[in-house]
Amino acid sequence: MPTLTIDGKEITVEKGTTIIQAAEKLGIEIPRYCYHPGLSIAGNCRMCLVEIEKSPKLQISCYTQAADGMVVHTTSEKVKAARRAILEFLLINHPVDCPVCDQAGECWLQIYYMEHGLYNSRFMENKVRKHFKATPIGPWVNLDSERCILCSRCVRFTSEITKTYELALVNRGDHSEITIFPGKELNNKYSGNVVDICPVGALTDRDFRFQCRVWYLDKQESICPGCSRGCNIEIHYNVQRAHHAGGRRVLRIKPRFNPEVNKWWICDEGRYGYKFIDDKSRIQMPYLQEGEVLVETDWKVVLDKVASTLRSILTTYGTESIGVIASPQLTNEDLYLIRKLFVEDLRLPHVDFKVPVKEKGYEDDFLIKADKNPNTRGAEELGLGAREGSLNVENMLEAAGTGRLKALYVFGQDLTNFFGEEKIKEIASRLELLVFQGSNLNPTGQYAHVILPSATYAEKDGTFTNFEGRVQRIYKAVEPLGESLPDWEIIIKLARLMGFSYPYQSAREIFEEIATVIPAFNGLSYKVIGSQGAKLATV
Ligand code: SF4
Ligand code: SF4
Ligand code: FES
Numbered sequence: 001m002p003t004l005t006i007d008g009k010e011i012t013v014e015k016g017t018t019i020i021q022a023a024e025k026l027g028i029e030i031p032r033y034c035y036h037p038g039l040s041i042a043g044n045c046r047m048c049l050v051e052i053e054k055s056p057k058l059q060i061s062c063y064t065q066a067a068d069g070m071v072v073h074t075t076s077e078k079v080k081a082a083r084r085a086i087l088e089f090l091l092i093n094h095p096v097d098c099p100v101c102d103q104a105g106e107c108w109l110q111i112y113y114m115e116h117g118l119y120n121s122r123f124m125e126n127k128v129r130k131h132f133k134a135t136p137i138g139p140w141v142n143l144d145s146e147r148c149i150l151c152s153r154c155v156r157f158t159s160e161i162t163k164t165y166e167l168a169l170v171n172r173g174d175h176s177e178i179t180i181f182p183g184k185e186l187n188n189k190y191s192g193n194v195v196d197i198c199p200v201g202a203l204t205d206r207d208f209r210f211q212c213r214v215w216y217l218d219k220q221e222s223i224c225p226g227c228s229r230g231c232n233i234e235i236h237y238n239v240q241r242a243h244h245a246g247g248r249r250v251l252r253i254k255p256r257f258n259p260e261v262n263k264w265w266i267c268d269e270g271r272y273g274y275k276f277i278d279d280k281s282r283i284q285m286p287y288l289q290e291g292e293v294l295v296e297t298d299w300k301v302v303l304d305k306v307a308s309t310l311r312s313i314l315t316t317y318g319t320e321s322i323g324v325i326a327s328p329q330l331t332n333e334d335l336y337l338i339r340k341l342f343v344e345d346l347r348l349p350h351v352d353f354k355v356p357v358k359e360k361g362y363e364d365d366f367l368i369k370a371d372k373n374p375n376t377r378g379a380e381e382l383g384l385g386a387r388e389g390s391l392n393v394e395n396m397l398e399a400a401g402t403g404r405l406k407a408l409y410v411f412g413q414d415l416t417n418f419f420g421e422e423k424i425k426e427i428a429s430r431l432e433l434l435v436f437q438g439s440n441l442n443p444t445g446q447y448a449h450v451i452l453p454s455a456t457y458a459e460k461d462g463t464f465t466n467f468e469g470r471v472q473r474i475y476k477a478v479e480p481l482g483e484s485l486p487d488w489e490i491i492i493k494l495a496r497l498m499g500f501s502y503p504y505q506s507a508r509e510i511f512e513e514i515a516t517v518i519p520a521f522n523g524l525s526y527k528v529i530g531s532q533g534a535k536l537a538t539v
Contacts, residue, residue, distance in 0.1 A: 002070070004022060004066045004067065004068070004070035004072060006073075006074065007028055013066050019062075020032060020062045021037075023061065030048050030061050030074050031048060031083060031115070032045070032048045033047045034062070035048060042152050043060050044152060046060060049082045051076045051079050052064070053070075053072075053073075061074070083117075084119050087119070092174075093127045093128045093130075094146065098110060101204075102208070102209045103201030104201070105214040106214050109199070131179070138185045139185075139187055139191070140186075140272065141203055143180070147202040148177065148202035149199070150176055150177075150178070153198065154178065154197065158186075161366075164188040165181070166184045166185070166187075167179070167194075168181060189267050190265060190267050190268060192205065192266070193255070193265050196254060207252070212238045212244040216238050216240045218238070218240075219234045219236055219237075220237070220458075222457065222475060223457075223466075223472045225329060225373075226267070226270035226374070227269075227373070227374070228371040228372075228466055229261065229369050231265075233253050233254065233270070236251055236252045236253070237478050249278055250274050250278060250478065255271075258533070262367055267367055281440040282439060283451055283482075283484065285297070285482055286299055286450075287302070287451035288302055288449070288451075289449045299485075299493070302451075307494060307497035309433045314346070321404070321406040321407065322350065323348075323396035324408075325393055326351065326352070327379075327411040327413050328375045328376040328379045330375060331375065332511065332521075333461075333511055334462065334491070335378060335384055336513070337495075337502065339382055341491055341498070343383070345498075349390040350386075350391040350399075352384070352390075352392045355415060355417075355418060356394065356418045376467070377466060377468075378471075381469075396408065401423070401427055406432045406433070408434050408435070409437070412438035414443060416444055424444055425447055435450045436450070437487065438454055454480075455485060455486045455487070456480075460474070463507075465536065468535070469539035470534070471521070471529055471535070473529050473533070488507060511525070511526060519538070524536075524537070
């Protein structure tokens with residue numbers, strides 16, 4: 001294990017560690033463009049040059065391995081001069097159209113120019129024009145080859161990570177440019193990642209372009225709800241300038257590094273699947289069916305209606321007459337309270353969460369899982385699946401059709417996808433009470449007698465358990481829209497009206513109880529889960 005000195009600080013590292021990595025361990029950030037820890041080393045930008053004593057020339061730190069006794073300087077005058085020269089070189093043919101560039105504010109040309117450049121331009125000649133200016137090269141990505149610094153990160157991503165080979169560097173000298181193979185589109189299932197790794201404004205996100213300047217964005221850590229992988233993400237939202245992006249608050253999703261789950265990457269489905277958060281389909285008020293129509297009302301009216309109807313059905317027909325369909329889109333905390341109220345306190349036998357799907361979802365051997373829910377494992381661990389002798393979703397709907405079930409409480413799921421709209425309409429007309437508790441109105445919700453508006457994953461705290469049994473935290477980024485509330489809060493209110501007093505003030509308090517009551521969650525807490533997640537005790 002070599003021991004070296006970087007800027008006067010000594011460190012011992014594993015054999016094979018590069019200088020840039022060793023410096024990072026010491027908290028020294030060496031500027032870089034082409035180096036990316038998830039890709040092979042290209043060593044072409046020269047931005048990471050450092051001075052190594054006894055070495056005649058400056059060396060690139062992304063490629064040079066640490067050696068015993070090495071003495072490295074990352075901020076010597078020689079290094080600083082080299083960085084300035086590299087920046088001047090990279091910017092020679094760059095259009096410097098920062099005011100109209102979507103990358104402005106998070107562009108590494110801008111950042112490094114301010115930190116290491118600050119020279120006066122000496123370039124008087126005409127700049128070389130490239131072929132692509134603001135050109136879509138796929139459903140999600142725009143290419144502006146004049147802004148490209150030829151670091152080749154995007155090319156390496158498509159050849160090493162997705163192995164789809166859409167991009168290439170062509171031509172020589174100052175005519176070199178990034179291009180897409182003729183007849184190809186950058187449309188692989190992970191294409192948005194090239195925007196994240198492009199250090200400049202050459203590859204921009206068509207979905208996000210010109211929606212908001214990045215300095216108005218705030219960030220919150222979260223977990224993608226798009227499938228059971230549970231990729232770690234950041235939600236980027238704008239509440240400072242409400243007039244931007246037509247009033248949408250959540251404006252983009254970015255991957256968050258987790259070596260155990262998704263490394264640096266996320267899929268396009270997850271990245272661009274956030275629109276439902278501020279969509280027109282959001283249910284912002286409680287609704288009650290009057291005659292044939294749903295009428296806006298308030299929480300007191302709907303909760304009284306649900307509590308009194310459930311109570312009278314229970315008294316007249318017993319616990320066998322009510323079915324509950326929970327959802328693997330909900331957090332462990334939401335699901336735990338559903339279990340507490342319906343299974344433990346009301347003693348309802350017919351509780352399930354598995355709605356059949358028509359077709360198995362797409363899955364690959366990288367990140368994407370066929371199960372498009374973030375918390376199926378959590379729902380299973382919490383015992384919300386149909387048990388022996390109880391009705392599953394399919395049987396519940398049959399029982400509702402024959403009049404055996406009098407009430408059905410559905411959490412967000414759209415039953416029409418599998419069972420068809422006619423059947424759900426028919427069932428709704430036979431039931432005494434169909435409750436729909438969800439964030440967005442779907443065809444099932446349209447037939448409900450009562451609608452309870454709930455918060456999306458971006459509007460509440462909680463945890464999801466991914467397919468491997470890793471429990472991960474989600475945090476509230478934005479306030480619940482309109483009158484909507486986190487599902488666990490709605491359950492607490494309903495429980496109180498039904499005679500049960502639940503003492504929880506926060507999702508954290510619910511999780512503390514889960515960790516003591518459910519063996520698989522023993523030993524876990526929000527602190528233990530942290531920002532990278534923690535495995536169930538049984539895994
Ligand atoms: S488009 Fe971006 S990521 Fe690709 S080579 Fe150019 S600067 Fe690098
Ligand atoms: S792989 Fe799954 S969890 Fe990851 S970003 Fe895609 S949809 Fe989301
Ligand atoms: S980061 Fe080392 S040469 Fe580009």
